[in-house]
Amino acid sequence: xxxxxxxxxxxxxxxxxxxxxxxxxxxxxxxxxxxxxxxxxxxxxxxxxxxxxxxxxxxxxxxxxxxxxxxxxxxxxxxxxxxxxxxxxxxxxxxxxxxxxxxxxxxxxxxxxxxxxxxxxxxxxxxxxxxxxxxxxxxxxxxxxxxxxxxxxxxxxxxxxxxxxxxxxxxxxxxxxxxxxxxxxxxxxxxxxxxxxxxxxxxxxxxxxxxxxxxxxxxxxxxxxxxxxxxxxxxxxxxxxxxxxxxxxxxxxxxxxxxxxxxxxxxxxxxxxxxxxxxxxxxxxxxxxxxxxxxxxxxxxxxxxxxxxxxxxxxxxxxxxxxxxxxxxxxxxxxxxxxxxxxxxxxxxxxxxxxxxxxxxxxxxxxxxxxxxxxxxxxxxxxxxxxxxxxxxxxxxxxxxxxxxxxxxxxxxxxxxxxxxxxxxxxxxxxxxxxxxxxxxxxxxxxxxxxxxxxxxxxxxxxxxxxxxxxxxxxxxxxxxxxxxxxxxxxxxxxxxxxxxxxxxxxxxxxxxxxxxxxxxxxxxxx
Amino acid sequence: xxxxxxxxxxxxxxxxxxxxxxxxxxxxxxxxxxxxxxxxxxxxxxxxxxxxxxxxxxxxxxxxxxxxxxxxxxxxxxxxxxxxxxxxxxxxxxxxxxxxxxxxxxxxxxxxxxxxxxxxxxxxxxxxxxxxxxxxxxxxxxxxxxxxxxxxxxxxxxxxxxxxxxxxxxxxxxxxxxxxxxxxxxxxxxxxxxxxxxxxxxxxxxxxxxxxxxxxxxxxxxxxxxxxxxxxxxxxxxxxxxxxxxxxxxxxxxxxxxxxxxxxxxxxxxxxxxxxxxxxxxxxxxxxxxxxxxxxxxxxxxxxxxxxxxxxxxxxxxxxxxxxxxxxxx
Numbered sequence: 110x111x112x113x114x115x116x117x118x119x120x121x122x123x124x125x126x127x128x129x130x131x132x133x134x135x136x137x138x139x140x141x142x143x144x145x146x147x148x149x150x151x152x153x154x155x156x157x158x159x160x161x162x163x164x165x166x167x168x169x170x171x172x173x174x175x176x177x178x179x180x181x182x183x184x185x186x187x188x189x190x191x192x193x194x195x196x197x198x199x200x201x202x203x204x205x206x207x208x209x210x211x212x213x214x215x216x217x218x219x220x221x222x223x224x225x226x227x228x229x230x231x232x233x234x235x236x237x238x239x240x241x242x243x244x245x246x247x248x249x250x251x252x253x254x255x256x257x258x259x260x261x262x263x264x265x266x267x268x269x270x271x272x273x274x275x276x277x278x279x280x281x282x283x284x285x286x287x288x289x290x291x292x293x294x295x296x297x298x299x300x301x302x303x304x305x306x307x308x309x310x311x312x313x314x315x316x317x318x319x320x321x322x323x324x325x326x327x328x329x330x331x332x333x334x335x336x337x338x339x340x341x342x343x344x345x346x347x348x349x350x351x352x353x354x355x356x357x358x359x360x361x362x363x364x365x366x367x368x369x370x371x372x373x374x375x376x377x378x379x380x381x382x383x384x385x386x387x388x389x390x391x392x393x394x395x396x397x398x399x400x401x402x403x404x405x406x407x408x409x410x411x412x413x414x415x416x417x418x419x420x421x422x423x424x425x426x427x428x429x430x431x432x433x434x435x436x437x438x439x440x441x442x443x444x445x446x447x448x449x450x451x452x453x454x455x456x457x458x459x460x461x462x463x464x465x466x467x468x469x470x471x472x473x474x475x476x477x478x479x480x481x482x483x484x485x486x487x488x489x490x491x492x493x494x495x496x497x498x499x500x501x502x503x504x505x506x507x508x509x510x511x512x513x514x515x516x517x518x519x520x521x522x523x524x525x526x527x528x529x530x531x532x533x534x535x536x537x538x539x540x541x542x543x544x545x546x547x548x549x550x551x552x553x554x555x556x557x558x559x560x561x562x563x564x565x566x567x568x569x570x571x572x573x574x575x576x577x578x579x580x581x582x583x584x585x586x587x588x589x590x591x592x593x594x595x596x597x598x599x600x601x602x603x604x605x606x607x608x609x610x611x612x613x614x615x616x617x618x619x620x621x622x623x624x625x626x627x628x629x630x631x632x633x634x635x636x
Numbered sequence: 637x638x639x640x641x642x643x644x645x646x647x648x649x650x651x652x653x654x655x656x657x658x659x660x661x662x663x664x665x666x667x668x669x670x671x672x673x674x675x676x677x678x679x680x681x682x683x684x685x686x687x688x689x690x691x692x693x694x695x696x697x698x699x700x701x702x703x704x705x706x707x708x709x710x711x712x713x714x715x716x717x718x719x720x721x722x723x724x725x726x727x728x729x730x731x732x733x734x735x736x737x738x739x740x741x742x743x744x745x746x747x748x749x750x751x752x753x754x755x756x757x758x759x760x761x762x763x764x765x766x767x768x769x770x771x772x773x774x775x776x777x778x779x780x781x782x783x784x785x786x787x788x789x790x791x792x793x794x795x796x797x798x799x800x801x802x803x804x805x806x807x808x809x810x811x812x813x814x815x816x817x818x819x820x821x822x823x824x825x826x827x828x829x830x831x832x833x834x835x836x837x838x839x840x841x842x843x844x845x846x847x848x849x850x851x852x853x854x855x856x857x858x859x860x861x862x863x864x865x866x867x868x869x870x871x872x873x874x875x876x877x878x879x880x881x882x883x884x885x886x887x888x889x890x891x892x893x894x895x896x897x898x899x900x901x902x903x904x905x906x907x908x909x910x911x912x913x914x915x916x917x918x919x920x921x922x923x924x925x926x927x928x929x930x931x932x933x934x935x936x937x938x939x940x941x942x943x944x945x946x947x948x949x950x951x952x953x954x955x956x957x958x959x960x961x962x963x964x965x966x
Binding site: 323 | 665668669672673674695696697698701702704705706708709710713715729796798799826829830831832833834836837838840841842844845846847857860861864958960961962964965966
């Protein structure tokens with residue numbers, strides 16, 4: 110009986126959270142499909158253009174993912190080697206790119222790499238010919254790497270910090286060279302942490318849409334998401350469902366392939382109480398510094414451009430009551446979504462860690478996958494599905510708010526799951542039996558063991574979820590939004606009334622808030 | 637967690653929605669920018685409430701296509717009495733889905749636009765045009781062909797016809813001008829195309845950033861720069877062979893229970909005060925003859941208007957989009 114109760118408390122939280130996400134996603138898709146069926150829609154089509162689009166989508170997603178991961182490996186390693194004063198300052202920029210609407214990111218990138226951008230102007234100043242065009246495949250890759258590589262770097266860097274100091278010391282005593290310490294210390298971490306992140310980045314790039322279309326230069330380079338968007342607009346709902354399923358299949362397929370590369374037995378990561386940094390040669394240090402400077406410039410310069418653009422044209426009249434109100438709405442959405450996402454994540458990981466402890470690795474992986482499912486479903490499809498499910502509730506006060514909070518929480522969930530999964534499951538491996546013998550369970554376990562050990566990571570994940578949830582409003586396009594205006598929505602309204610300069614202020618505020626949030630939560634507990 | 641959510645959900649669901657309704661409510665579905673701070677919605681709502689003894693409720697949903705789709709999704713359960721914001725390219729789809737009913741109004745004598753329909757009221761109109769900065773372009777093109785086959789290596793940015801209304805307008809414009817020779821024209825255009833964006837905002841942003849020389853927008857776009865910033869550097873290139881016309885329309889929904897009120901509102905749309913609102917806030921031309929703001933006399937105006945009938949659009953749109961896809965992807 111005791112054993113049964115134990116297993117219920119172990120498995121229930123994660124199962125419920127995952128079921129909730131899965132039910133939401135599946136019911137949205139099903140409603141859409143049923144509606145299409147009732148309407149007696151004509152059949153689906155899959156022409157050569159779509160074939161081409163699917164191929165290209167897959168191609169750019171794989172390449173973007175690979176570049177992001179490889180860059181992340183180098184930069185994280187470099188950050189691990191060199192210690193410098195502004196490191197946390199630099200690192201806090203690594204998490205803000207996700208918060209910005211693609212419109213803003215594209216503008217920032219153009220200010221740097223465009224034909225009138227900073228690089229072009231520098232080149233002209235030095236009398237060089239600037240012929241790089243941001244439009245085309247390189248623009249798409251540039252934007253995707255800009256979005257995703259900082260996130261991967263951060264996660265990987267955090268994982269490097271969790272390599273037990275004893276191992277690092279041992280490696281140094283044994284006189285490991287760079288390759289050996291990479292192979293024995295870091296490669297396992299890469300397999301453990303970076304590959305699952307790769308899955309997320311792949312899904313993100315696979316379903317990327319507005320950025321791809323803007324920077325592509327031609328409809329030749331586009332993603333399947335644009336075909337889904339088109340199908341929804343043309344009201345070919347069954348076509349949209351089928352295309353979404355294709356997208357889903359590719360994402361599942363990629364996850365399965367990634368799984369093949371993840372070794373069954375990986376080293377445990379622990380929380381080190383002090384930072385131990387092996388000594389490095391001058392050459393390694395200077396190389397590492399160079400990598401840091403270049404990557405820092407890559408990330409900061411477009412953000413810097415956004416700041417410059419705003420300051421240049423700033424006027425007090427830009428600060429309107431609507432701006433303040435939309436800022437408050439955005440912040441409340443962000444906090445509620447982050448809280449909800451954290452509750453989901455901790456519940457899922459609670460079960461996930463215990464499943465892994467019992468050796469049920471495959472089941473635990475499926476749990477994680479179901480938790481990330483929402484990333485593979487196009488926004489527009491979810492939006493229409495939600496609308497069909499809930500349109501009776503549209504008029505209810507606060508409903509739109511709830512819906513946005515819920516969908517943003519589900520969108521942030523995969524990312525914080527990935528942040529917390531490995532550290533939490535390693536922690537469970539270490540303390541589970543001890544805690545059982547001391548009769549520490551439930552909320553007390555959560556507080557005493559998990560929270561105390563990973564306070565900083567929890568705080569960071571919360572902040573990251575906040576930052577991610579400031580952004581999106583696409584889900585409510587159909588619902589109508591009289592009183593509900595978020596900051597990105599406000600930005601969009603400004604732009605559609607030709608007020609680009611005023612809109613840049615909203616972009617700057619989004620940027621600053623994301624930066625402050627990340628900083629605030631990261632510095633609560635410093636080494 | 638889940639249990640609590642369920643309970644909250646259930647409680648919310650059984651909350652009675654009954655509100656004290658002493659006045660009839662007229663519900664309007666429109667695109668989101670209509671009811672935003674800079675939209676014409678607020679003034680029009682107030683103006684109509686003063687004379688109708690009713691409450692006007694505006695629901696802003698995405699863009700024109702979203703209005704149409706929301707109505708299709710709601711079917712007979714819709715609360716909308718009026719839809720405002722479709723353009724002439726969406727009319728056939730709306731009629732085919734049987735979403736609207738005849739307004740039974742007579743054509744006003746002072747109608748400024750050459751278009752009248754049994755179901756839809758034209759409330760404003762405009763022309764698609766390419767905007768340029770006269771500080772950079774000194775010899776603007778005078779025909780669509782001039783632009784596409786220019787020798788100056790001008791970079792053009794336009795919107796995707798699959799995702800944007802101006803984009804669709806441009807597709808129709810090109811087909812009107814080139815007819816059977818459209819394939820070649822698309823391929824030639826592709827050589828001078830900087831990029832094709834999802835929506836108007838991205839394209840216009842690229843243009844303002846100086847990345848593109850010409851952007852597809854409206855012939856009245858320069859007035860916005862004049863009115864907002866007193867900025868005269870942006871101009872619309874006026875083409876001798878004409879510009880494709882976009883007419884924005886409103887209609888009474890098929891399932892409305894407020895027919896008289898809805899009809900009254902549609903008539904109200906064609907009164908001078910409301911028309912001024914559209915001119916000032918939608919930056920479009922009024923559909924009845926009124927005096928225009930000064931900025932409108934300071935821009936170049938379109939001399940020749942092009943259009944297809946709603947049925948032609950419905951019939952060919954899909955194949956034209958496929959044709960565009962294939963030609964520009966080569």
